[in-house]
Every structure is written in structure tokens, then in C-alpha cells.
Amino acid sequence: MSAHHHNDNDTQVLYEGDQSKLYSGLMNHHSDIQSADSKKQVSRIWKVTGILAIVTIIEVALGLYGTGAGMPKGLVNVFFLLLTIYKAAYIVRVFMHLGDEKKSFLITVLIPLTLFIWFIIAFLYDGGFWLEMNTKF
Amino acid sequence: MSQATATTQDVKSWNGGHSPFNVSYGKMMMWFFLLSDAFTFGAFLISYGTTRFFSAVWPDPNKVFHSFPFLGEANAPLLFVSLMTFILILSSVTMVLAVHAGHYNDRKGVIKWMLWTIIGGIAFLACQAWEWTHLNHQGAWWGSFTDPATALSSFEHFFSADKAVIAQHGLQATHDFYNYFFTITGFHGFHVFSGVIFNVMILLNTINGKYELRGHYEMVEKVGLYWHFVDLVWVFVFTCFYLL
Incomplete structure (x- = not known):
């Protein structure tokens, strides 16, 4: 481990204006791209690429043959949504390196997104309600 | 005991002089911008969902998107959009490899992977241009399918529902579908376009040695x-428009 590498518990004395020292505190300052540590990270990137590709192929196959094979459309849709969130989580965690940031930062970014739970339920329910009003009355 | 120590240190890190998140200002602001952009895209997609829930029928994506360049009238549902999805995923992979090279101050690696990322972005935009042109040739655009006298034969093939229901609600649904389709994929495409511009700027700076001089490649990150x-949003657009 290089002298510059620091972990969560290191106290960095930083003063205003010296942003460069803050640069990717948790990830920067490795020196050799041929090192085992670097190669491990690259192989992880390709592994995630494989996962994203396979999940996309499964999604397309479900889209083409899912209902034809007798699966109810509602069930196929549940699979679509789960696979979408699965893919999104990998992109954010590995490609955007959010998984490598401090937990407190990860939580700060993710908590506002919980508003989507209300947002989606409320508005889709509203759409469904108006369809019911239009068809019944 | 260790808990107490951690708490003390945590309070200390918020007292100034330290970066509690260990993230630079610029990178944190990029995250917060993306958070706000996620809500903009979310609002678009949710309003699309609301309209869809509100509609008695909705076009079947397998019947709307079934063409592929140079294959003429061949019926190939989902094939072209799968290609677009793979292009964007791969350009995301080359981007993360450029960021990785940046972490190790490997200038040549950054240049190589940024070039591939830019090529991927342009390829995706080219695909989208073809798709939009193709749909436009079929009569689809913003504000299309509004004339009540439109023949049923010009839109019934988008649906896999009962013919009487299509006759009553199909025109409005087709109109809504295309308005949302062009607005949301257009907004996403504009993000891809501006992303390509940013990538080109970063590539030029890297070639000119600006980041080597600066000592780090945070701008790449x-x-x-x-x-x-942009790739993340496409994952959701792909699901909402082409799969569900």
C-alpha cells in the first residue's frame, strides 16, 4: 500500500482552496497501472460488463418470447423492473464508483431518491383512477 | 469504546478543516447535479407512465419498433434497440476504463479509452438519428396522429388489442405515445450529445497534457x-419504452 493511500479513519488536514488534495481521496494515488491491484479492478469492470450484457439479453428474450411462452404480462413486467434496478445498481456502484465512496456520502446521494417511491405510486395510481372514472361513468 | 471513538472523530470531521465525505467540491456538485437530473428524467418517465395508465389501450413496443437498417421490411422487433443499448453500455465501460487509467496517471490509457467512448457516443447518436428518421417516415412526430379522420389502417398495426377498442382509443394513444417517445428519447439524446462534447473537451485537455501538469485526472472522473x-438513464428509458 502506497504512502498516499488512506482509509476512512485517516484525518486529512485540508484547508480551503486546496481542492487537489481532496481529489478522489479514497481512490487516487495508485502509481502503477500494471499492479495486481489495478488488474483486479479492471477484471471487476469486465465482469460487471458481462453481467450487464447477460441481463440485457435476458430482458430482450423476455420481451420477445415471455408472453408468447404463456407468462402473464404482469409477471414479465415485474421481471423487467427487477432486472432494470439490478443493472442500475451495478452501474452506480461499480462504474460510478459510488460503492467506493464513504458510506456517509453514499447515503447522502441515495436518500433523496426514496422520494421516487411516493412519486411513482401516487402518479400511476392517479392515472389508473382517471381511466376507471372515464370507463365507468 | 471503539464506537465512542468513532463518534468523536465523526464530530471532529464536521468541525471544519477536513473533508467529511473525502470528496472534492466539483465531484460532489456533479453528484448533486446528477441527482437533480435524475428527478427531471424521473418526472418525464412518470408522466409517461401516468398517461399510459390513463389510456384504455397503448401501442405494443414489439409492433412499433421492429425495423433494422438495410433490412427493408424484415420484422425484427427489439433488435435495433438492443444494438443501441449494447453500444451505450460498452461506451460506459470504456469510460470507466478511462477513469481507471486516470487514477493511475496513465495518460496514454486515458486517451485511448476516451477515444473509444467518444466513438461509442457518436455511434449511439447515429443509431438514434436513423430510428427517428425511420419513425418520421411512418408519419410519427411530435403532434402527429391528431386528425380524427385518420384511417384506422394507419395506426392499428401498432396495437395488439381488440379492434373496437383500437378504433375508439387508438388514435389518442398513438399521439400520446409518440409525443412522450420523442420528448424523452430526445432529452436523453441531447444528454448524449452534450456528453460527447464534454468527452471531446476532456480528450483534448488530456492530449495537451493539462491534467498531467495538474497532477491528477479528476476531470475525467x-x-x-x-x-x-446517461447510460443509467438509458437503462430506464429502454425498459419503459421498449420492454414494458
Whole structure:
């Protein structure tokens, strides 16, 4: 481990204006791209690429043959949504390196997104309600 | 005891002089911008969902998107959009490899992977241009399918529902579908376009040795976040428009 590498518990004395020292505190300052540590990270990137590709192929196959094979459309849709969130989580965690940031930062970014739970339920329910009003009355 | 120590240190890190998140200002602001952009895209997609829930029928994506360049009238549902999805995923992979090279101050690696990322972005935009042109030739655009006298035969093939229901609600649904389709894929495409511009700027700076002089490649990482976000949004657009 290089002298510059620091972990969560290191106290960095930083003063205003010296942003460069803050640069990717948790990830920067490795020196050799041929090192085992670097190669491990690259192989992880390709592994995630494989996962994203396979999940996309499964999604397309479900889209083409899912209902034809007798699966109810509602069930196929549940699979679509789960696979979408699965893919999104990998992109954010590995490609955007959010998984490598401090937990407190990860939580700060993710908590506002919980508003989507209300947002989606409320508005889709509203759409469904108006369809019911239009068809019944 | 260790808990107490951690708490003390945590309070200390918020007392100034330290970066509690260990993230630079620019990178944190990029994350917060992306958070706000996620809500903009979310609002678009949710309003699309609301309209869809509100509609008695909705076009079947397998019947709307079934063409492929140079294959004429061949019926190939989902094939072309799968290609677009793979192009964008791969350009996201080359971007993360550029960021990785940046972490190790490997200038040549950054240049190589940024070039591939830019090529991927342009390829995706080219695909989208073809798709839009193709749909436009079929009569689809913003504000299309509004004339009540439109023949049933010009839109019934988009649906896999009962013919009487299509006759009553199909025109309005087709109109809504295309308005949302062009607005949302257009907004996403504009993000891809601006992302390509940012990538080109970063590539030029890297070639000119600006980041080597600066001692770090954080700009690659910040623009990389934007580029991954564009891929992330496409994952959701792909599901909402082409799969569900």
C-alpha cells in the first residue's frame, strides 16, 4: 500500500482552496497501472460488463418470447423492473464508483431518491383512477 | 469504546478543516447535479407512465419498433434497440476504463479509452438519428396522429388489442405515445450529445497534457460520472419504452 493511500479513519488536514488534495481521496494515488491491484479492478469492470450484457439479453428474450411462452404480462413486467434496478445498481456502484465512496456520502446521494417511491405510486395510481372514472361513468 | 471513538472523530470531521465525505467540491456538485437530473428524467418517465395508465389501450413496443437498417421490411422487433443499448453500455465501460487509467496517471490509457467512448457516443447518436428518421417516415412526430379522420389502417398495426377498442382509443394513444417517445428519447439524446462534447473537451485537455501538469485526472472522473448517468438513464428509458 502506497504512502498516499488512506482509509476512512485517516484525518486529512485540508484547508480551503486546496481542492487537489481532496481529489478522489479514497481512490487516487495508485502509481502503477500494471499492479495486481489495478488488474483486479479492471477484471471487476469486465465482469460487471458481462453481467450487464447477460441481463440485457435476458430482458430482450423476455420481451420477445415471455408472453408468447404463456407468462402473464404482469409477471414479465415485474421481471423487467427487477432486472432494470439490478443493472442500475451495478452501474452506480461499480462504474460510478459510488460503492467506493464513504458510506456517509453514499447515503447522502441515495436518500433523496426514496422520494421516487411516493412519486411513482401516487402518479400511476392517479392515472389508473382517471381511466376507471372515464370507463365507468 | 471503539464506537465512542468513532463518534468523536465523526464530530471532529464536521468541525471544519477536513473533508467529511473525502470528496472534492466539483465531484460532489456533479453528484448533486446528477441527482437533480435524475428527478427531471424521473418526472418525464412518470408522466409517461401516468398517461399510459390513463389510456384504455397503448401501442405494443414489439409492433412499433421492429425495423433494422438495410433490412427493408424484415420484422425484427427489439433488435435495433438492443444494438443501441449494447453500444451505450460498452461506451460506459470504456469510460470507466478511462477513469481507471486516470487514477493511475496513465495518460496514454486515458486517451485511448476516451477515444473509444467518444466513438461509442457518436455511434449511439447515429443509431438514434436513423430510428427517428425511420419513425418520421411512418408519419410519427411530435403532434402527429391528431386528425380524427385518420384511417384506422394507419395506426392499428401498432396495437395488439381488440379492434373496437383500437378504433375508439387508438388514435389518442398513438399521439400520446409518440409525443412522450420523442420528448424523452430526445432529452436523453441531447444528454448524449452534450456528453460527447464534454468527452471531446476532456480528450483534448488530456492530449495537451493539462491534467498531467495538474497532477491528477479528476476531470475525467467528473465527466465520467455524467457519461455513466446517461447510460443509467438509458437503462430506464429502454425498459419503459421498449420492454414494458
